[in-house]
Amino acid sequence: MCLALTLAGTSALSAKENRCGWIQNPTPGNYWLDDGEGSWILMTQGSEIEPLGMENMPDFTTGDFVQTNGYYGYACGCIEAETERSSDFGDSFLGRISAIYAVKQLPISQCRADKALPSPE
Incomplete structure (x- = not known):
């Protein structure tokens, strides 16, 4: 039983992953990432x-x-991050980015050419 509880707790731990796509900042305090899998909240105004x-x-x-x-x-980029999947953010988001380790800005043309990404506008 203890082993099962230990394993269950371990599966909830986040691991670093690299997520690339549209980094959206449409208004003050609102940031999210749209990648090939869906949308991830970074921040929301007032939260x-x-x-x-x-x-x-970066700027x-x-x-x-x-x-x-x-x-x-918006910009195109990759974020080395930890994520938390959750339905708490409604149908529009898969979850949130809980930790950011590194960010690399990419040319807009790279995201525009990626057919797995939604349109940023």
Whole structure:
């Protein structure tokens, strides 16, 4: 019985994974990632929940970035992260990114060419 409980607890642990796609920041305090699997929340305006390592997010406006709302918009990139799957965020999101270890901004053309990704707009 103890072994079963130990294994059950272990399966809930997150592992680092690399997720690539559209990094969306349409308005202040709202960030999510749309990858080939679905959408992952990073932050929502007014929520105190934020992933560990949010300071690792670069200033996307200095690279290949599409402005859609003043200084806000989207970029293409990869996030080395831990995720937590949850239906708590509604049908639109698979879960949330709980920790960010590294972020690499990619050319917009790379995400546009990826047929597994949804349209960012």
